[in-house]
Amino acid sequence: MRFVIIPQHDLPLVHLMLFFEASPTLDPPGREGLTALTNRMLLRGTNRLDRRGIEDAVEDLGTELLTATQSYGLGIGGVVLSRHLHTFTALLGEVLTAPAFEQTELEKVKREMMADLEAVLDEDGPLSRIWFRRTVFGDHPLARGAMGTPESLAAITRDDVIAHHRRLYTKRHLIVSAAGDVQADVAEDLVRQALSTLPDGDEHELSLPPMTPVEGRRVTLIHRPDRSQHQIVLGQPCIEAGHPDVIPMGLATIGFGGTFTSRLMQEVRVKRGWSYGAYARLAPERNGGLYMMTAAPDRSQCIGTLALLFDEFQNFVEQGLEDAEIEFAREHMIRAHVFATETASLRVAQRVRALLLGRPADFADRYIELISAPTTDEIRASVRRHLDAGGLEVVMVCTVDDDLLAEVSAMEGVSEVRVRQPRDFLVKSTS
Amino acid sequence: MTIDRYRLHNGLEVLHQQSDRTALVSYQTWYRVGSSDEKPGKTGIAHLFEHLMFKGTYTVPEGEFDRRLEALGGRVNAATWLDWTYYYEDVPSDALAEVVRLEADRMANLRLEPAPFAAEREVVLNERRERVDNDPHGLLSELLWNNVFPTHPYGQPTIGWMKDIEAITLEDCLEFYDTYYAPNNAVVVVAGDVDRHRLEAMLLDAYGGLQAKEIPQRLRVEVAAQTQSRRVEQPLPLSADRLLMGYAAPSAMDADAIALEALNEIVGEGDSARLQRALVTEGELASGFYSSMPLISQSGVFEIAVDMRSGHPAERAEEVILDILASISKDGVTDAELQRAVNKLETRFYRGLQTAQQRAQSIGYWEVTTGDFRRMFAFADRYRELTVDHVVEASRRLLSPERRNVVIGRAGATAS
Numbered sequence: 001m002r003f004v005i006i007p008q009h010d011l012p013l014v015h016l017m018l019f020f021e022a023s024p025t026l027d028p029p030g031r032e033g034l035t036a037l038t039n040r041m042l043l044r045g046t047n048r049l050d051r052r053g054i055e056d057a058v059e060d061l062g063t064e065l066l067t068a069t070q071s072y073g074l075g076i077g078g079v080v081l082s083r084h085l086h087t088f089t090a091l092l093g094e095v096l097t098a099p100a101f102e103q104t105e106l107e108k109v110k111r112e113m114m115a116d117l118e119a120v121l122d123e124d125g126p127l128s129r130i131w132f133r134r135t136v137f138g139d140h141p142l143a144r145g146a147m148g149t150p151e152s153l154a155a156i157t158r159d160d161v162i163a164h165h166r167r168l169y170t171k172r173h174l175i176v177s178a179a180g181d182v183q184a185d186v187a188e189d190l191v192r193q194a195l196s197t198l199p200d201g202d203e204h205e206l207s208l209p210p211m212t213p214v215e216g217r218r219v220t221l222i223h224r225p226d227r228s229q230h231q232i233v234l235g236q237p238c239i240e241a242g243h244p245d246v247i248p249m250g251l252a253t254i255g256f257g258g259t260f261t262s263r264l265m266q267e268v269r270v271k272r273g274w275s276y277g278a279y280a281r282l283a284p285e286r287n288g289g290l291y292m293m294t295a296a297p298d299r300s301q302c303i304g305t306l307a308l309l310f311d312e313f314q315n316f317v318e319q320g321l322e323d324a325e326i327e328f329a330r331e332h333m334i335r336a337h338v339f340a341t342e343t344a345s346l347r348v349a350q351r352v353r354a355l356l357l358g359r360p361a362d363f364a365d366r367y368i369e370l371i372s373a374p375t376t377d378e379i380r381a382s383v384r385r386h387l388d389a390g391g392l393e394v395v396m397v398c399t400v401d402d403d404l405l406a407e408v409s410a411m412e413g414v415s416e417v418r419v420r421q422p423r424d425f426l427v428k429s430t431s
Numbered sequence: 432m433t434i435d436r437y438r439l440h441n442g443l444e445v446l447h448q449q450s451d452r453t454a455l456v457s458y459q460t461w462y463r464v465g466s467s468d469e470k471p472g473k474t475g476i477a478h479l480f481e482h483l484m485f486k487g488t489y490t491v492p493e494g495e496f497d498r499r500l501e502a503l504g505g506r507v508n509a510a511t512w513l514d515w516t517y518y519y520e521d522v523p524s525d526a527l528a529e530v531v532r533l534e535a536d537r538m539a540n541l542r543l544e545p546a547p548f549a550a551e552r553e554v555v556l557n558e559r560r561e562r563v564d565n566d567p568h569g570l571l572s573e574l575l576w577n578n579v580f581p582t583h584p585y586g587q588p589t590i591g592w593m594k595d596i597e598a599i600t601l602e603d604c605l606e607f608y609d610t611y612y613a614p615n616n617a618v619v620v621v622a623g624d625v626d627r628h629r630l631e632a633m634l635l636d637a638y639g640g641l642q643a644k645e646i647p648q649r650l651r652v653e654v655a656a657q658t659q660s661r662r663v664e665q666p667l668p669l670s671a672d673r674l675l676m677g678y679a680a681p682s683a684m685d686a687d688a689i690a691l692e693a694l695n696e697i698v699g700e701g702d703s704a705r706l707q708r709a710l711v712t713e714g715e716l717a718s719g720f721y722s723s724m725p726l727i728s729q730s731g732v733f734e735i736a737v738d739m740r741s742g743h744p745a746e747r748a749e750e751v752i753l754d755i756l757a758s759i760s761k762d763g764v765t766d767a768e769l770q771r772a773v774n775k776l777e778t779r780f781y782r783g784l785q786t787a788q789q790r791a792q793s794i795g796y797w798e799v800t801t802g803d804f805r806r807m808f809a810f811a812d813r814y815r816e817l818t819v820d821h822v823v824e825a826s827r828r829l830l831s832p833e834r835r836n837v838v839i840g841r842a843g844a845t846a847s
Contacts, residue, residue, distance in 0.1 A: 335504020
């Protein structure tokens with residue numbers, strides 16, 4: 001059990017979140033979705049209280065118990081009035097150490113998750129991002145979403161959930177984060193007491209096979225009828241959060257497409273008005289990561305926007321940003337860091353995130369020093385080292401017709417164009 | 432929490448909440464103009480104009496505003512709604528003087544040129560496509576508000592109708608600027624690490640030379656009483672139906688608004704909420720839903736939006752909602768439910784005060800919405816005075832079936 005606690009007493013609130021080092025990549029083959037399902041099942045009743053009983057007991061305190069399943073960890077907790085912290089912590093302990101995993105609730109949660117998967121079909125933005133993850137990672141375990149597929153969810157049994165719970169929710173993998181109106185020793189004592197029966201646990205195997213680079217510009221068109229605007233996501237696999245180059249890569253990305261004055265925003269939005277937003281993002285995970293760009297142009301401007309994104313990316317990788325652009329991004333990041341440290345809960349979140357992502361323990365404390373260190377040449381070199389100007393996976397949620405197909409196919413460097421229906425991602429293979 | 436309030440000689444109102452906990456400041460400028468002030472055929476101009484405020488002045492070239500503030504580490508943005516337009520800059524406190532200079536400059540010296548104007552109008556058209564035309568919820572929400580307020584300016588979309596945005600001219604925008612952007616039509620809200628003496632000196636230096644203007648009296652329109660429910664159905668390329676229901680609700684200044692806020696907690700917030708159980712967890716009719724009761728100046732909307740699960744028609748959720756509201760009218764709510772709602776509202780209130788940005792936003796919102804930011808604190812105090820009878824009576828009177836507006840997004844439409 002590790003504790004990250006920072007008191008702050010100006011408001012009568014405590015942020016208490018428990019994080020377990022785990023990942024949906026731990027889902028057994030054919031049981032994809034098990035990690036997220038198990039996490040949700042924690043809120044569905046204990047040996048003492050049924051689901052309604054837990055919901056009422058928590059919300060009587062004026063708060064909610066929330067769970068989250070991320071690629072790098074599982075979270076459960078909430079924000080509570082400090083006068084209710086004792087009761088809240090005891091309830092948190094109860095749901096973690098004595099869940100009932102009742103069969104009827106299990107079936108309900110499975111149907112709930114299937115409905116959530118279906119709901120994504122109607123939202124172009126989330127749909128484009130899910131499809132992008134599937135296509136860019138291909139057969140790699142990172143292609144799996146946390147939610148599984150209808151088929152894999154249906155296969156999960158109560159015994160699977162019980163065993164997975166025993167494996168995931170252990171003292172060894174627990175990071176306790178608390179911030180706000182509580183003394184550190186009080187918070188620590190409360191949590192230790194509430195979780196005293198949690199098992200110690202065994203080491204997880206979280207390492208993953210290497211990712212496969214993208215060859216050429218591969219385009220997947222996800223057909224939705226009657227779209228007047230197209231959602232574009234493009235990018236490639238990239239470095240993990242603990243990689244020494246994550247700082248220079250992050251700096252370059254802010255300069256390229258991370259602020260309003262960055263290149264992408266200026267070229268796509270300010271100069272041409274082609275999209276409300278145009279961004280680049282480095283999304284490093286514990287194992288592996290993504291480099292991605294996004295834009296949402298009008299249908300008539302989508303080929304022009306895609307061509308512009310291709311050109312800008314190629315130029316970014318091969319020529320690199322100007323020194324002035326890099327120094328601008330660096331100054332912005334250094335000075336904006338104050339916002340990430342404004343409250344105790346933000347400072348705690350930074351530290352916990354670093355731990356979960358496998359970053360050095362002093363990453364948050366040394367952030368300014370780390371950002372200040374790389375030279376502009378080193379930054380450009382890291383971009384060339386980790387990004388391939390010619391290899392881009394492109395997903396576009398759009399209304400597909402013959403003209404669009406022909407235009408995309410004729411674009412420079414495009415090696416493959418596929419058309420898919422939105423719901424194809426609900427089956428395991430998308431190739 | 433102490434908040435200083437004062438006014439400069441030209442009418443600029445200042446609200447200042449000092450906190451030296453972290454070396455940063457949130458600086459917000461709230462103009463008392465929003466989409467409800469727009470003329471027919473000119474919907475969207477308040478929002479488009481908000482974009483144009485970043486296009487440069489006679490002394491600060493286009494792009495410089497963002498560039499200078501981002502170089503200083505700033506987070507900069509703006510928003511427009513029914514009764515206000517606001518601009519915010521969150522900056523390290525040593526950058527405050529630059530923010531004050533830039534904001535004062537663009538209050539009076541904005542330079543609008545044809546080419547940047549045309550590009551920005553295109554950006555806004557794309558914003559509308561993204562947030563409304565290609566977003567099922569955005570589209571249905573627009574329909575709902577138009578139905579709740581068929582004769583009130585709140586029924587016009589803040590982003591504007593597509594044809595209106597396309598028709599807005601540079602001259603329209605210049606006239607809009609000349610009419611509404613003036614120190615006596617603005618509230619500057621500052622939260623964070625700056626003391627009163629220093630702030631006041633900066634404000635006087637930057638804004639002292641600006642002149643007050645004659646500001647048109649704001650239009651206040653009565654919301655027509657609704658005696659019959661209204662329904663709209665919109666075929667959409669969805670995999671499952673969507674339902675939106677809305678009721679015209681009291682203004683933020685009305686005591687009934689608090690009762691409906693508590694009712695919203697009881698029916699719509701959290702896993703224990705009645706609708707969550709009936710629609711999602713136990714009823715298994717919907718994949719999700721939300722309800723809200725935004726506090727607005729002239730009239731609010733009690734709104735419920737439901738994403739149905741495949742195979743369940745939206746009408747089924749409508750029946751459930753009507754049943755729950757009917758049972759509240761008939762049997763009331765329990766003391767435990769009300770106490771839970773009050774506790775949640777208290778938590779929510781404190782959560783909205785954690786960062787300088789949140790504090791400035793709350794203060795500014797309450798000031799321009801209700802005319803007095805102190806209502807924010809009075810409102811929080813009055814949660815505890817709420818009674819079951821008040822909540823039930825407000826629900827019975829304001830959320831009766833004939834006052835409902837229903838918008839259904841019907842699944843299954845295919846390409847035309």
